Amino acid sequence: MTNIITAQNLSKSFGSFQALKNINLTIQKGQIVGIIGANGAGKTTLLNSILGLSSYDGDLDVLGYAPYTQRDEMMKHICFISDVATLPKWMKVCEAIDFVEGVHPSFDRAKALGFLSGTSVPLDKKIRKLSKGMVVQVHLALIMSIDAKILVLDEPTLGLDIIYRKKFYRQLLEDFFDEDRTILITTHQVDEIENILSQVIFIREGNIVLAADMEDIGQQWMVLNPSQENIRAARALSPVSEQTMLGRTSFIFNGKERSTLAELGEVSRVSLSDLFITLMDGE
């Protein structure tokens, strides 16, 4: 496997506030990586550093480029959709296609038009006139028609309804992703991307608290729903967290034998959102 992103002692400060604290990170080719953290945890700062949108301290290597100083060259191989609607509102859809064709050496116009023909997006309208869902479709069509190695999505589905969100991720998997490409996603709707991620990185207060393959997480972290009489025994096994809801108590364990837990009750996979809450609450 090849490392496409390597960060060593990556830091970023805004005045006295340290948004990233000596982060070490490697991301390999062919992964779909979820970057998860609370608001202000440093997700966007990390992505901005990777995208060359802001300066940073430490070493960062993205596809062999130094992002901040070589952004224009690097961007030939990276696509980016951010949380806010960034397509210029005064531009017509067809002008946006023209522009990307002009500046991106590996843009495939036919492909973009193909994607858009499957939607109701009018090509001669200005972005301003389109609905929010359509704007995202336009952006996605542009991005997916670029033969890029890395796709960075910062809250890509913010403000979209559930139908669009589902469609967005389905299209991403079907039409863009393959083993030569890598996708980085941040989102608050953790549940929606849980099934498509291959790797997850939890960020808290500028630190990486957990970076692991989804498979490993499934083996390492478990939820136990013990029967009423086994609660005390479960507690004795030192769970990472305990939660009581509607009279049912559940525990999250890290690195315990599945068979040991199964004796006390029903064992299931931990969901990313539960894991997220556990990691954010912990000390």
Add this chain to the structure above:
Amino acid sequence: MLASLIKINGYSPFKALMLREYWENRRAIFMTPLVITAITMALVIISMGIFGRAIHINGESYTLGEVIAEMSSRKTGELSDHINHLLLFSSIPVMIGVWFCMVFTALGSLYDERKDNSILFWKSMPVSDFQTILSKILTVTLVIPMVAIGFTLVFQVFLLIIGSFYTIGTEYSAWDLMWSSTNLPLLVLNEMIYMIMYSLWALPIFAWFFLASVIAKRTPLLVATIPVALIALFEGLFFHSDYLVRFIGMRISGAHIMGSEHGYAQNFTKLDPMSTLEILQSAASPAFWMGLAVAAALLTATILLRRRNSL
């Protein structure tokens, strides 16, 4: 040819950036001079209707026939001077309108993209900040005025045609009177050189607008003007001088090329090829190059700030 020029066909980043500027600033580049030209044409036609065939010069009324007779009695050189003056002055409304377009396009150039967040889209594309800003400054200082000159040419031809109509039914030839006494290509060439030299002299001012545009959190116009006003006030109060105001005033008004300093203006309107040369000669002065150096420094700062201030 024009169609292929404004059509993207495959990878050509700088062309795409220039086109992008055109799409964004269609109003400043195209609509403003178009509208002004249309309005002035309409005014000319309306005033013809109102004044009929009489023309008022210095409070005395002449019939057009008299004016034409008077014109044709002038010496060729003198006549040609008058017509060239007229044609040159006819471009003033468009040029004034376009000047405002240049200023406000410059002020908005790097501010609007931050205001509407589209900077994140532009920055997700493989073009450098240097290329982007180059495309913007070229649009402001070259594309906008050159398109405007195209419109003034249309208006000048329109005036000559109108003038020619008046010779119908008289013994005078429109060709001799109007068309042969001016040299439109030379006039346009002169206007172009004039505009380019104006832009180069005024470049530090426009570069300053760019810097204000990249810095401003809101209202780039105030960011561009208030510090300058304060420094000028400071200079006046404590040093009893007005270098800054003169520097800005002369450059933005085109004083260096109008020749209000050196007497170029007279030569310019005579449309003598030498006068074009003299306009170009203003580039020999150290002040010209000092201005370009200031502009380069301001634009470099702008590029660095755009690279940093992406959010």
